[in-house]
Amino acid sequence: MNLKVAALPLSYRLAVTSRCLAAVLGGYVLAAMASVCVTLLAPMPKAEAVISGMMLSFLFYLVAFLWCFACRSAWHAWWGVLLPSLVLGAINGLAYWAGN
Amino acid sequence: MLAVALFGFAGFAGLCLCMEKHYKELLGRAPTAGRLRTLQIGGWSLLLVALWLAVDHSGWAMGLVELVAVLMAGVTLWVFLLPYQPRLLLGLAALSLVLGPVLALLPG
């Protein structure tokens, strides 16, 4: 990862782009899912749970963001953010359904 | 707030001096292990006194904010003056060691 940008192969650049997208977009989805999860499951009054969920979501975003660049490949990055998002989404769905 | 700042400044001076590298640089001789230990304990104790003073004076919320603020300011001053004015800094640390308790004990 030196400055020899021109020397970097296309595949490398695509991988970096893919990781960036995974971090920004995938990380956001994960953070949003996590915030909803905290909100729905936290044993607090509604408004307090929402605040807590929103405040904690950024920590999830942060961890997801770092993960996307720390893991071994771009595919890992995507799996690493999408799989937890799906799980959290499922939990959210159940909690939402049970709550209504 | 000034007393807190002085205690914090002296505390960080102690913590800096308790590192062998800085001790040698600043005082020009090799320290004994016991002296380093004393400096370390002294430094942390001074920081604890600063914490106690701050909380006692302004309560937990405001006290902690003030404490962190003056600690950051003091240690930044220390680190960036260290290469240029080491003697001045040592003098300041000694001065704050004297002036800190005086200010803290003054009524009001």
Added chain:
Amino acid sequence: MKEGFRQAMAWLHTWTGLIFGWLLFAIFLTGTLSYFKEEISHWTQPEVPVRALDAPASLALAQDYLQLHAPQAASWFIRLPDAREPGLSVSWREHGGGRRDFIDKTLDPATGAEIQARDTRGGEFFYRFHFQLEMPHPWGRWLATFAAFIMLVGLVTGIITHKKIFKEFFTFRPGKGQRSWLDGHNAIGVLVLPFHLMISYSSLVIFMAMVMPASIIASYGDDTRGFFNDLFGAPAEVRAAGVSAPLMPLPTLYAQVQAQSPGSRVGWIEVQTPGDQNARVRFSRHAGERIAHQRGGGWLFDGVNGTLQAQSSLEATPMLISGGMYGLHMGEFAGPWLRWLYFFFGLAGTAVIGTGLVMWLGKRQLKHAKRDAQPFELRLVEVLNIASMSGLVLGVAAFFWANRLLPVALAGRADWEIRWFFLLWALSLLHAMLRPGRRAWAEQLSLAAVLWAGLPLLNQLTTGQGLLQSIPAGDWAMAGFDLTALGSGLFLAWAAGKMWRTPVVSKRAAKPAKRACSTLIESEVG
């Protein structure tokens, strides 16, 4: 990215820092100025006189003025003068006007006479710019919030990358080229870390309802208002009864507030449907009263018979944390000393970003030192570095010069000040493109030094409220601005002087420095 965790984090630190560094530098610098928003506004409106503070008298004057000029308004707002901003400001909204359709006036707090102050956005401009970036809503806020998130990423990755965080806690070695820059970058980053972390995380918390609305939607569905009502209490929608009744004298209500909680400071005073049977008067608590920010709250009176209305506001832990983050970011609770510390920590944050940008370039320029021309991307970064740092400093100075030099009667004057700000900033970009790097730095910093150091003189010549008058009069907001401008000018002159001198040392030390660089900073290259 295969080299292991620390290397990956160093890579992330380097590249997010580069791409967002320029923007973050501007956000941090203008945000730092915003800690003196009121003082800047005072300086930019020298027509507003400084009077001895007398809250009840000012309130009575404000009420008389509003009674005369806006008896039929839907609501009145009054802000009492304080040591930081001396004007008594009143504003009102007519019936049927939108939420933002205010008419603002500034009054002399001793006589109640309307002051024809020059049209300017003053400190408000820099404050708004630091999170809205003069972009259409909501794009500026989104971008600024994302930049804050990147700052948080930068801090965390920086800590992970920094191997000797405790061992080199007290280390700064000047005069050693890249090594010194890295030392400085690390030291300011680590020593002021609590502030940096607080500032970037709290920026996210401040805009969380905008950028992370998923949990609001999940809990409240479409009823976003319901969420805010739960949080801050439903806004007391007052309907005019249509029966006119005289409003109680506001100083009487103010005395009631003081009797209830002696010594408390009042922020805004809002009067809803003045002159009506159902008038309500709200005294908001001054934001400087406590750290944790609290919306709503304060004292609500029936405006006709003066009875205190019940108030409810949530004070649960999550609200205290989010309100505390908000309050810590704004620093409104800070007295003069703490406010100065806030200002310097803000500058420290700016310096961390600036040194990072300089290092990114310096490290790579060393590799091309032997060749005549540097690659395009390095030149691009160099130009952007110059324009984003010294150019911004020039732009801010241009704003203040425009404030004093533009004719007071000029139409759209406030906009012209902002145009001067952007114009000089753009010119600095052009200049940076035309001149070689070090020369461009030196010339821009010199001009900036002249402009900043010249501000007190300009103030003295154009308003007669320069240091010669403001210090004897004890107007420390005005004098403080001038002295700070002078100090900034001297600092910039020092920096310019360093740039003018040809870098003899670095040439002689080029070889060892290069070697030192490649070994010492290896971990940062990624």
